Amino acid sequence: MIKLFLLLSTILFSKNAISDDFPAIxxxxxxxxxxxxxxxxxQEIKINEKKLTVYENGIFVFAFGRKFxxxxxxxxxxxxxxxxxxxxxxKIERINGLPNKKVQPSEKDLIQIRNxxxxxxxxxxxGEKKKLFGSKFILxxxxxxxxxxxxxxxxxxxxxxxxxxxxxxxxxxxEILAPASGxxxxxxxxxxxxxxxxxxxxxxxxxxxxxxxKKINVKNGQYxxxxxxIGEVGMTGRATGPHLHWGVYLLExxxxxxxxxxxxx
Ligand SMILES: [Zn+2]
Numbered sequence: 001m002i003k004l005f006l007l008l009s010t011i012l013f014s015k016n017a018i019s020d021d022f023p024a025i026x027x028x029x030x031x032x033x034x035x036x037x038x039x040x041x042x043q044e045i046k047i048n049e050k051k052l053t054v055y056e057n058g059i060f061v062f063a064f065g066r067k068f069x070x071x072x073x074x075x076x077x078x079x080x081x082x083x084x085x086x087x088x089x090x091k092i093e094r095i096n097g098l099p100n101k102k103v104q105p106s107e108k109d110l111i112q113i114r115n116x117x118x119x120x121x122x123x124x125x126x127g128e129k130k131k132l133f134g135s136k137f138i139l140x141x142x143x144x145x146x147x148x149x150x151x152x153x154x155x156x157x158x159x160x161x162x163x164x165x166x167x168x169x170x171x172x173x174x175e176i177l178a179p180a181s182g183x184x185x186x187x188x189x190x191x192x193x194x195x196x197x198x199x200x201x202x203x204x205x206x207x208x209x210x211x212x213x214k215k216i217n218v219k220n221g222q223y224x225x226x227x228x229x230i231g232e233v234g235m236t237g238r239a240t241g242p243h244l245h246w247g248v249y250l251l252e253x254x255x256x257x258x259x260x261x262x263x264x265x
Contacts, residue, residue, distance in 0.1 A: 021079055026135075026265045029072065030086035032149050032256025034206070034248075035062045036131075036265050039076060046075040059131055061204045063250035066090070066150050066162055088256075090150035096157065103155045109192060116191040123186045123199045124207060124249050132203035133180035134226060137260040140179045140210065141233060141244045143170035149256035164254035165209070165247030172214055172242040174233040179208060179246065179257070184222045194245065195236025200224065206255070211245035212236050 027035040039045055039058045046052065048069075052060045064072075064085060073082050105113060147167030153160045178200065185207060186199035194211035198218070201207050214234025218224055235242045248255040 022074075022076060022081060025074070027263045028086070028259040029064075029083050030256075030259060031064055031066060031068050031088045032254070033064050033086075033259045034250060034255050034263070034265075035064075036060065036204075043077050048073055049075075055129055055131070055204055059204065061206065061250060063253040063255050065253045066164075088150060090152060090162070091148065092152050092154065094154045096155075098156050100156070103158060105192075112192045116188075116193070119186065119188060119191075120194075120197075120199070120209070123201075123209075124205075124252055126205045126251065127185055127201040127207075128183055128203040130203050132182045132201070132223075133206060133265065135265050136226070137179045137257075137263075137265075138177065138227060139168065139261055140176045140230070140246055141168045141170050141174055143168040143174070143243075145169075145258075146243055147245070149254070149258065162254075164249070165211075165245050166257050167243045167245050169241065169243045170233045172232070172234055174242075175229050176210060176213065176231045176233060176244055178224045178226055178228050178230050179260070181226045182208065182224060184218045184220050184224060187216050187218070187220050189216075189236075191237055193238045195239065196231075196234065197237075198231060200230070205251045207249050208257075209245075209247040209249070211247070212239040212243060214242075 023037045023039055025035050025037040045060050047062050054060050068085050071082050072085050073080050146169040150162055152162045180202050182200040182202040185201040189196045191197045196213040198210040198216050212235055213231045215232040217231045233242050233244050246257050248257045
């Protein structure tokens with residue numbers, strides 16, 4: 001009995017001691033989710049044993065990516081807490097019997113595709129080291145969600161890269177608003193897949209990519225506030241109807257834009 005009491009009090013005491021030193025962590029503990037928070041000057045933070053970059057004022061960010069384990073451990077100065085990570089079911093669509101011409105782009109197209117990919121990859125590198133995004137994200141366009149984060153198509157047994165973003169169907173010319181504050185990092189017209197493409201840097205390695213736009217109303221390097229018009233919905237590039245594709249990345253890791261809209265930071 002005494003032993004049990006001692007054991008219980010140790011557990012309770014250590015739990016309290018840990019939470020006292022633990023900062024508030026904002027965001028979604030889920031696949032596709034993003035976390036942020038603040039630690040003190042002299043502290044360091046590790047997620048699953050990996051040290052995170054800590055920015056000005058002790059701010060850290062972390063993205064789970066499309067797939068993650070059921071649990072994650074967060075350690076701050078050696079004190080560790082384990083959190084449950086919500087797993088997601090992604091839609092997998094298998095389409096077979098397509099003519100190979102439709103699945104395999106031509107040599108000429110491949111040159112453009114590689115060129116486009118290079119530019120997009122460059123834009124995913126860290127730019128602004130200040131947190132430009134605020135506590136809320138908004139949907140850039142109000143409309144019907146026609147595509148979700150993480151879904152994947154397998155064409156003639158060849159898996160395509162997963163859909164790293166959401167699609168919002170809306171009529172051509174509808175306003176697109178900045179989902180969070182940031183600086184324009186890339187304005188590029190007529191990309192092979194993404195058509196007229198805009199990339200915004202929200203700081204700390206977090207970027208938004210907007211694809212298939214009809215018009216882009218902002219210029220490279222321009223600072224844009226949350227909710228300001230950045231362009232119009234279109235169907236440029238590979239699109240079967242007018243819609244906005246909104247993708248978010250933390251460096252190379254894809255983030256589910258819906259999880260941002262549903263979280264407070
Ligand atoms: Zn899309």
